[in-house]
């Protein structure tokens with residue numbers, strides 16, 4: 696990777712991941728069927744924020760989390776050892792391309808906000824399918840940064856978002872990966888493929904949570920600030936202008952905004968004949 700991971704691994708970023716998971720959980724987990732699953736793996740579990748939500752909502756699950764970053768796994772251990780509900784979660788430092796698990800051991804394998812950071816999605820998805828049992832499912836909830844819209848449009852936010860996306864592409868990631876998941880699953884011969892939009896941020900649909908959602912988006916865009924400025928993709932002046940733009944959005948309920956994700960659900964090629 697030519698330049699550092701866009702969000703970095705600071706304590707502030709680790710805290711942001713926990714807040715992000717909580718703010719987005721009502722949409723990220725909406726309609727996901729886990730009652731018939733027993734063993735679930737999250738690839739790219741970060742600080743364990745999604746695993747904590749899963750343990751709370753589906754206490755019957757045996758949970759395993761994998762992340763390639765040692766500092767994320769350590770943070771996940773700190774977050775998850777605190778409560779009896781999460782104390783038995785298995786955390787493993789490993790790369791998504793080489794999962795240290797036998798074939799077909801999991802009923803569900805999930806990724807959340809992870810595939811945008813990998814250079815090639817297909818081998819990662821292939822490895823996820825290897826560890827999924829034939830009638831199990833992989834569920835990938837991922838970004839499509841082309842969906843971020845403000846109405847009326849805000850040129851400061853739009854400019855910053857373009858810098859953010861360009862930086863992520865330069866680090867080998869894909870900020871538009873959500874729109875490519877369906878084709879990747881088809882190319883891999885997956886079965887029972889379903890792809891749906893997930894309205895994670897929608898100020899009209901979630902009007903009562905508007906302030907929370909504005910603040911979430913502001914923090915998401917600013918999470919790249921350190922690296923964007925250090926690597927010459929943005930300036931301090933631009934960062935201050937971005938903060939002012941978000942203050943205007945926050946103060947004016949007439950400004951609408953949305954940011955939608957994509958959820959792919961599919962079964963391994965060996966499924967269903």
Ligand SMILES: C[S@@+](CC[C@H](N)C(=O)[O-])C[C@H]1O[C@@H](n2cnc3c(N)ncnc32)[C@H](O)[C@@H]1O
Pocket residue numbers: 702712713716738739740741742743744745761762763764767789790791792806807808809812813
């Ligand atoms: C934005 S975080 C999302 C964390 C978590 N899924 C959540 O929603 O809070 C992305 C995570 O993917 C991890 N990651 C990126 N590439 C990876 C790879 N090849 N193998 C394993 N983990 C990876 C990063 O270390 C980071 O912790």
